[in-house]
Amino acid sequence: MAEDWRPACSLDNLKQRAQMLEKIRHFFASRHVLEVETPILCQGIGTDPNLEFFSTQYLSGQRSRNYFMQTSPEFCMKRLLAAGSGSIYQICKAFRNGESGRFHNPEFTLLEWYRVDFDLAQLMDEVSDLIKTLFEGELQKVEKISYRDIFYRHTRLDPLDFNLESWRQCARNHQLTDAELICADNHAIWLDFLFSFLVQPRLGKQSICLIYDYPACQSSLAKVKKQDPRLVERVEVFLRGVELGNGYFELTDAQEQQRRFEKEQDRRNQQGLKAPGLDWRFLEALKSGLPRCSGMAIGLDRLLMLMTNSAEINDVLTFPIGRA
């Protein structure tokens, strides 16, 4: 306890972080992407039942009003895009309650950017370029593979064909004995479970690995794929088995977005979670017109972990939650 005042990371990693941030800013400046800031405290928040938020009270005169600490700057950045900002990026703190572990701290640093007129393929190229730049040539290979193919490769199951008995058999074959109890007959949780334990650890051993075309039940803010409505235009980036970031070809349809939010609110209510209400300002921005764009968010603490070969996130944080 007496040593708890000290930073958890080494002074060298402190410098590595500063250099990483400088390179990221240079990368986007050279591509004419504008750096922006948006509030951490907002009246609205994402409704994803798998993300738990922090909330707090703002005292204005006699009244107090509920504000949320943002789980990501997505809604505010899309409001800027709808207002005509053009391509933008942000480096900010994001907050996710209850997430703590070797790769998680409840308060973490996020790099989020949006590219007007980019489709998912262009975004995938850009994120690969960024990571290559940060690793300074040590990492050149990029592997792009669809969710369906990679899931099949490691499980011999088609992620879109949910046949409970063969999925149970797969879990048993891999000694994942708790799967049946945890996932029951929920297709989405089965996907998360098998992907987390059988697929993800094997991704990006020697390369930057991009997984794209996620099953539709795996996303709330991505566009549905035109050619196949069972899939969404979502990409995830993995390196050495670690998930670094998530991107979408962004959903621009306000009505569809509202339907997805309402569905999530229902699920929150069913699970006994607080339902924060819909973010009307965000929905109004979509109605007024979000330009065709793709966006990506990268966890910078994890990226720094990989750049410095650190074993846990605490090795790159000054004061992780336990000693904050």
Next chain:
Amino acid sequence: MATYSTNEFKAGLKIMLDNDPCAIIDNEFVKPGKGQAFNRVKIRNLKNGRVIEKTFKSGESVEGADVIDIDIQYLYNDGEFWHFMVPDTFEQYSADEKAVADSKLWLKDQDMCTVTLWNDAPLAVSPPNFVELKVTETDPGLKGDTSGGGGKPATLETGAVVRVPLFVQIDEMIKVDTRTGEYVSRVKE
């Protein structure tokens, strides 16, 4: 007994699993990019010592196990039970063969050891890291041989058998590391 959410999982936490008390050795929070989070946990069953891996859905709660470690003095063995006493309170506990297990080879009257209690009954006994025991049986060996090479087996007063250097004689006291079962040194009386 309290319940613990997966958020509170950490090494050392004692929980109930399939009606057995267990200790968490390692806890890994696993979350796919978006979606359901899990806790992958390495757990030692405190009754049989076996280590298993188990996965929980994050946010789930499990019952805590009423397990504590106490420092306690070993008194005697009556042939069936091993008896212990808390020196300050004179409170006595008796442990059966299963709880004492291999530790019985290192238990000497009056020595302080650690007893793990589950619902106030001894579940496991750990001897001190070092004990001093008398040699009751060993080959006389050659007088004057101090090379120390090779060594020989020696039976101690508790029945334990350890390898000792050739110069160690019957009735001498020796110091043993109970974690490895290895001879450390002779003890001058």
